[in-house]
Amino acid sequence: MRRILSKACQFQTSFSEDARAVQRSIDPPVLIIYAIVLLYLVLVGLLFVGLLRVFRAPPGDHVPDCKLTLIVPFRDEAVHLPGLVRDLLAQDYPGEKWRAIFVDDHSRDGGRFLLRELLSVSAHMQCIQLEAGREGKKAALAAGMEVAESEWVLQCDADCRVGPQFISLHARAAASGRAEFYAGPVTTAGTLKNLAAAFERLDLLSLQAAGAGSFAYGRPLMCNGANLMYKKSLYDDTRRFDPVERTPSGDDMFLMIGARKLGRKQAYLGDSGALVKTVPQGRWRRLIHQRLRWMSKSPYYAMPDIQSLAVLVVLANVCIGLSPLLSLLYPGCWPEVLLLIGLKFFSDFLLCGSMARRTGQLRSMLFFPLVFLMYYPFYLVVLLGSVRKAPPWKGRRMMYNS
Secondary structure (H helix, E strand, O other): OHHHHHHHHHHHHHHHHHHHHHHHHOOHHHHHHHHHHHHHHHHHHHHHHHHHHHHHOOOOOOOOOOOEEEEEEEOOOOOOHHHHHHHHHOOOOOHHHEEEEEEEOOOOOOHHHHHHHHHHHOOOEEEEEOOOOOOOHHHHHHHHHHHOOOOEEEEOOOOEEEOOOHHHHHHHHHHHOOOOEEEOOEEEOOOOOOHHHHHHHHHHHHHHHHHHHHHOOOOOOOOOOOOEEEEHHHHHHOHHHOOOOOOOOOHHHHHHHHHHHOOOOEEEOOOHHHOEEEOOOOOHHHHHHHHHHHHHOHHHOOOHHHHHHHHHHHHHHHHHHOHHHHHHHOHHHHHHHHHHHHHHHHHHHHHHHHHHHHOOOHHHHHHHHHHHHHHHHHHHHHHHHOOOOOOEEOOEEOOOOO
16 A cells, blocks of 8 residues: 555656646747637637538528619729620529629720620610719729619629529529628639639638638628629618728628628528639739738728637737747747647648639649648738738729728
């Protein structure tokens, strides 16, 4: 008995010494980084579960019989307009139940005249000119709203391509009565001709996956203005939440945020037939400028959960990006650093891959390891660029007022 007690005391002493050694070996900065990355992993896990729930939701058997208006603001899109018009002419939804309004935001490439020629064969599509003194996408959308007469409004960009069921699937969602605001999937079109195109697609798919997953919890975090549908009355009710005078972009996010603040129901239309494919930026400089425009509107969101989670994502990416330096400062923690990098890689791959499979672009995931490595220096450049003046967009200097 005395020998057993002696062995037990020796084990307890040895265990206590090991625990104190581990405690001494993990410095406070390392513990903070561990906590941030682990919180990020929990967030991605929740979004992944939400994504599965969104895409498993039954499409419903409601017979679409409602009228819709598609509003397409455009500026200098003469190259892309014919493709979208061809797609709209091929829609399987009866033409008498929907109309398209193209709003020209003072194009310089003759797009308005080309479009009027293209639309001459259709009685339910028209092009209007934004009047002098008004400019920008928000003004173009507002001009389209003034002409729209239907209860439901669809929103799309001019450089997009859609399938033949695009309007009918949205009409079916509208007829279901599930929500007043619907967001749909968006990805880039075409083959991946260079690394910038691969980076853009996978980054967009990751954002789409996160946004779609958040809809499952009734608290959407993001959406894309290239694929939205909402009631016209909701648009009118949410105008007070859109800081038009302070930021020229963000029409999609401020509409979604306004709907949340008003307690209106929102849903995600996950059907593959509702997918919108947009023309990629294709070049690193243009891609950086696009991300700078997206980032510039975030200070005006005024939604604690969206802004808090955005900070968490930024901190987690900074932690992973600086983890090699961390392992140099604290040599004993490199196994844990490798584990955290591996866990983040796996979680991001799972979330992005799930969205890529649903958009039919699973082969794009072959670029994911390289994109994962490039992600951190890319966003470091974007973060540094955000402290400078906003980049120009189609010949205009974007002004953001505090």
